[in-house]
Amino acid sequence: MAASMTIGSPVQPISIGYAMDVENVSFRYGADQRGRAWTLEGVSFGVPKGEVLGIVGPNGSGKSSLLKLLAGLLRPHCGDIRLGGHSIGRLDPREIARSVAVVPQEYVQVFPFTVVETVLMGRFPHRRASWWSMGIGDETEQDLSYVQQAMIETDVVPLADRLMSDLSGGERQRVVIARALAQEPAILLLDEPMAFLDINHQIEICALIGRLKAERQLTVVLVSHDLNVASQVCDRVLMLKDGQLCRMGAPEDTIKPDVLRMVYGCEVVVDAHPQTGRPRVTMPG
Amino acid sequence: MANGQATPAHLAVSSPEPVSQPNGAVGWDVKGKWQRTGMILTGRRWGLVLVGLLLASLGVVTLCSRFGAASAPLGDVFQALLHALKTGELDQASIGTSGVILLQVRLPRVLMGFLVGGSLAAVGVTLQALLRNPLADPYVLGVSSGAALGAAVTMLLGIGTMMALLPILPLCGFAGGLLTLVVIYRLAQSQGRLSIHSLLLAGVILNAILTALIMFITSIMEPNRSAGLMAWLMGSLTAPGYPALGVLVGYAVFVLAILMQKAQTLNVLTLGEETARSLGIDTERTKKHLFVLTALLTGAVVSVSGMIGFVGMVVPHAVRLLLGSDHRLLLPASVLVGGMFLVVADTIARTLFAPAEIPVGIVTALIGGPFFLYLLLWRKDRML
Numbered sequence: 099m100a101a102s103m104t105i106g107s108p109v110q111p112i113s114i115g116y117a118m119d120v121e122n123v124s125f126r127y128g129a130d131q132r133g134r135a136w137t138l139e140g141v142s143f144g145v146p147k148g149e150v151l152g153i154v155g156p157n158g159s160g161k162s163s164l165l166k167l168l169a170g171l172l173r174p175h176c177g178d179i180r181l182g183g184h185s186i187g188r189l190d191p192r193e194i195a196r197s198v199a200v201v202p203q204e205y206v207q208v209f210p211f212t213v214v215e216t217v218l219m220g221r222f223p224h225r226r227a228s229w230w231s232m233g234i235g236d237e238t239e240q241d242l243s244y245v246q247q248a249m250i251e252t253d254v255v256p257l258a259d260r261l262m263s264d265l266s267g268g269e270r271q272r273v274v275i276a277r278a279l280a281q282e283p284a285i286l287l288l289d290e291p292m293a294f295l296d297i298n299h300q301i302e303i304c305a306l307i308g309r310l311k312a313e314r315q316l317t318v319v320l321v322s323h324d325l326n327v328a329s330q331v332c333d334r335v336l337m338l339k340d341g342q343l344c345r346m347g348a349p350e351d352t353i354k355p356d357v358l359r360m361v362y363g364c365e366v367v368v369d370a371h372p373q374t375g376r377p378r379v380t381m382p383g
Numbered sequence: 384m385a386n387g388q389a390t391p392a393h394l395a396v397s398s399p400e401p402v403s404q405p406n407g408a409v410g411w412d413v414k415g416k417w418q419r420t421g422m423i424l425t426g427r428r429w430g431l432v433l434v435g436l437l438l439a440s441l442g443v444v445t446l447c448s449r450f451g452a453a454s455a456p457l458g459d460v461f462q463a464l465l466h467a468l469k470t471g472e473l474d475q476a477s478i479g480t481s482g483v484i485l486l487q488v489r490l491p492r493v494l495m496g497f498l499v500g501g502s503l504a505a506v507g508v509t510l511q512a513l514l515r516n517p518l519a520d521p522y523v524l525g526v527s528s529g530a531a532l533g534a535a536v537t538m539l540l541g542i543g544t545m546m547a548l549l550p551i552l553p554l555c556g557f558a559g560g561l562l563t564l565v566v567i568y569r570l571a572q573s574q575g576r577l578s579i580h581s582l583l584l585a586g587v588i589l590n591a592i593l594t595a596l597i598m599f600i601t602s603i604m605e606p607n608r609s610a611g612l613m614a615w616l617m618g619s620l621t622a623p624g625y626p627a628l629g630v631l632v633g634y635a636v637f638v639l640a641i642l643m644q645k646a647q648t649l650n651v652l653t654l655g656e657e658t659a660r661s662l663g664i665d666t667e668r669t670k671k672h673l674f675v676l677t678a679l680l681t682g683a684v685v686s687v688s689g690m691i692g693f694v695g696m697v698v699p700h701a702v703r704l705l706l707g708s709d710h711r712l713l714l715p716a717s718v719l720v721g722g723m724f725l726v727v728a729d730t731i732a733r734t735l736f737a738p739a740e741i742p743v744g745i746v747t748a749l750i751g752g753p754f755f756l757y758l759l760l761w762r763k764d765r766m767l
Contacts (some may be wrong), residue, residue: 190665191660191665195661195662199661200657202655206655207654208515209517209708210707210708211650211707212422214417215422215650215708219651219662222662225647242423255413258417
């Protein structure tokens with residue numbers, strides 16, 4: 099039984115130009131408290147299908163909150179977020195999960211689940227619960243194929259029977275990305291995918307994002323505090339400052355000394371990466 | 384074995400190169416290997432494990448029915464059972480004295496122990512997934528105390544006898560248990576995931592408050608009734624007989640059937656609330672359902688057996704080590720193992736100082752308490 103084929107997702111990001119569009123969204127924690135400052139204010143932008151968009155900005159500028167809004171985990175106070183033309187507030191979590199996958203910043207697993215069990219959980223939004231089976235044998239041949247494919251793409255097949263708690267940070271991050279891919283999303287949201295990773299793992303994840311864009315035509319939105327990561331992987335960069343959209347465009351147009359001075363309030367050295375020609379940010383000597 | 388720390392050597396050898404077709408066919412049959420080596424729960428493994436545990440449970444129930452102040456030979460146990468099944472008669476004339484003891488005293492007690500133990504283990508499993516904490520236990524967190532308080536208030540106000548209160552008591556326990564659970568969860572939610580120490584501290588404080596209220600109730604009761612209440616509080620399975628058993632069966636079957644349907648959801652919930660939401664679970668609704676279910680079961684169990692501690696923590700932990708964390712297997716296996724555990728503990732309680740007996744809650748606390756401390760002190764790095 100091809101569960102993923104029979105359950106047609108109502109969300110068809112392909113038909114509309116934007117995979118996701120954000121219109122005049124404002125958000126604050128504790129929605130009822132009037133005095134509270136906006137975490138995000140009047141943010142509008144669109145993410146075309148197949149684009150890798152980076153969200154950058156200083157600490158506390160609202161990057162992670164914006165990502166959670168895109169994932170439907172937070173509800174905007176005003177404004178609208180549309181997923182393939184459908185307002186995200188009107189979709190139930192299961193419908194959202196069939197087209198948007200989230201890789202959270204940190205992974206905390208307290209129970210000894212194996213890698214393959216963890217990746218299989220990515221199939222959850224595509225499953226149909228049946229009263230009599232008690233969830234046994236829910237894994238269809240097709241579920242397993244998607245899981246296998248996701249694990250091959252992230253290169254975690256050799257880890258299949260290891261416990262999540264025994265993995266290194268880079269391995270764990272790849273497994274969580276595999277779980278997200280098993281969801282067969284149209285949009286992948288990554289929260290600080292490179293934080294706490296060594297340089298070799300950073301390179302792996304960068305290459306992986308490039309492959310996913312090329313092979314799966316995946317739309318990727320990632321939050322990063324590291325401007326160089328954003329410059330290297332992203333087609334466009336969105337800069338937030340104090341909850342407001344400050345600048346958005348290609349890395350060459352956004353990662354510039356004058357923009358960074360305005361956003362971060364400090365002087366930095368920006369030159370071109372010797373291989374890619376993309377902007378490279380370093381501290382002044 | 385695959386859920387232990389088995390070396391991945393058999394897989395590492397055949398590590399495939401990344402294949403570049405997005406959804407294309409893959410040459411390596413890793414799926415089959417996952418199923419054969421037990422990394423993925425298959426229907427076959429599920430069935431084998433549960434049938435095995437079911438047979439073991441039958442054995443334990445039969446064996447433990449034998450032991451007691453008046454020990455009956457195993458043959459008599461079967462004969463009496465068979466006779467009762469054939470004729471449907473339970474009078475002394477047809478089945479003899481030992482038969483009467485067996486069928487009217489010991490068997491209901493053993494079955495009650497099995498149900499109580501299984502239910503407590505199920506509540507433990509559910510709370511652990513919900514609070515994402517392997518040390519969660521209805522007794523330690525004060526949910527049992529809450530349920531006991533609910534039941535105690537009813538007994539204080541109750542005009543009728545215990546018998547008349549029988550079907551209502553679980554509901555009063557349910558109310559008390561639910562209230563405690565909501566407080567615990569509020570605490571756990573306020574800081575993302577509550578650390579084990581804060582959670583235990585919250586449980587200790589709640590337990591202290593609730594116990595004080597129960598003590599207050601016992602102190603204003605008539606002495607002869609409060610003595611009964613105290614004995615019940617210590618956790619004992621001196622069952623009022625088949626009616627109480629019937630009530631508990633009703634509650635337990637209802638709750639366990641629904642919990643089993645939620646096994647997959649429990650798996651995903653252990654990933655954390657936000658991840659669970661991003662995987663398509665309506666977490667707010669699911670949480671409410673699970674709270675009501677666990678409080679209902681705790682209320683039912685506490686109202687018939689008092690406060691029996693640590694079963695809900697020790698049993699799921701042991702089962703998880705042996706069978707892995709998949710709740711589709713963990714939940715039913717914990718129910719069966721929990722049932723066996725409590726039946727054995729109760730047999731010890733009945734026979735150790737026979738003909739006197741000690742409350743079974745003392746036995747489980749003496750087994751579970753040290754185990755709990757061991758986990759807290761030495762397994763910190765991996766589990767907490």
